[in-house]
Amino acid sequence: MSDFEPKILGFLCNWCSYAGADLAGVSRVQYPTNIRVIRVMCSGRVDPNFILKAFEMGIDGVIVLGCHIGDCHYQSGNHQAEKKIELTSQVLGEIGLQPERLHLDWVSAAEGQRFGEIVTEFTNKIKELGPIANIDDYQKKAKLGGSIVDVSRLRWLVGKEHEIFEKGNVYKEQIDQDEYKDIIWQNVGAEYTKELICSAMADGPRKIRDIAEELALPKKLVFDYVTEMENQGRIHLVGFDGNIPSYTLSEGGGE
Numbered sequence: 001m002s003d004f005e006p007k008i009l010g011f012l013c014n015w016c017s018y019a020g021a022d023l024a025g026v027s028r029v030q031y032p033t034n035i036r037v038i039r040v041m042c043s044g045r046v047d048p049n050f051i052l053k054a055f056e057m058g059i060d061g062v063i064v065l066g067c068h069i070g071d072c073h074y075q076s077g078n079h080q081a082e083k084k085i086e087l088t089s090q091v092l093g094e095i096g097l098q099p100e101r102l103h104l105d106w107v108s109a110a111e112g113q114r115f116g117e118i119v120t121e122f123t124n125k126i127k128e129l130g131p132i133a134n135i136d137d138y139q140k141k142a143k144l145g146g147s148i149v150d151v152s153r154l155r156w157l158v159g160k161e162h163e164i165f166e167k168g169n170v171y172k173e174q175i176d177q178d179e180y181k182d183i184i185w186q187n188v189g190a191e192y193t194k195e196l197i198c199s200a201m202a203d204g205p206r207k208i209r210d211i212a213e214e215l216a217l218p219k220k221l222v223f224d225y226v227t228e229m230e231n232q233g234r235i236h237l238v239g240f241d242g243n244i245p246s247y248t249l250s251e252g253g254g255e
């Protein structure tokens with residue numbers, strides 16, 4: 001193993017994992033000093049954007065620790081955490097970052113030893129993955145991922161996921177979990193493509209045909225997304241070259 005010392009960020013829930021870390025300290029449990037801790041009231045409070053922001057700032061690995069399932073102080077916070085981490089991992093994979101750099105686990109207030117073991121194991125895993133190779137590219141991708149997880153439709157789908165599986169939809173119908181997850185996947189993919197289209201317009205107005213060629217996407221698909229983003233106010237028409245329209249990004253527009 002190299003002498004690479006990764007920067008690890010830990011989000012620890014106040015009621016269990018933070019107390020577990022405290023117990024590890026007073027019990028003199030040995031674990032790597034790479035971790036820096038942010039105490040949150042519940043693991044469910046960890047927004048996917050916090051994680052993408054950490055990666056954008058050059059953190060090598062993020063670990064989220066909460067109460068064991070069934071022990072959350074706010075009842076379903078750790079279920080929410082599961083869904084949010086699942087989404088964040090999906091987004092990391094989609095944008096070409098390593099989802100292994102993110103880990104969710106459970107540590108109770110009485111598990112100082114377990115806290116030490118989990119942190120040691122995760123730190124070793126990040127050491128094996130090595131430092132981030134191209135930090136500029138990594139930061140750009142993490143920023144793009146941050147835009148994806150901010151989309152209100154995705155946030156709603158993930159925020160409601162646990163409740164919908166527990167209680168059914170508004171008509172009390174049970175929803176197929178795989179179908180629901182597919183919908184989330186499709187939305188992640190669609191938002192990623194839209195972000196790529198926006199990136200292609202970063203330097204000025206573009207035509208649909210040119211964007212489609214640059215991104216190797218079907219023209220019809222780019223047209224559909226451009227129309228959708230135009231309706232959302234994210235981009236707008238700037239003019240015509242002959243009868244071919246050009247679009248550009250709207251300042252601070254849309255989602």
Ligand code: FES
Nearest residue numbers: 013042066067077
């Ligand atoms: S209070 Fe610990 S996970 Fe919710």
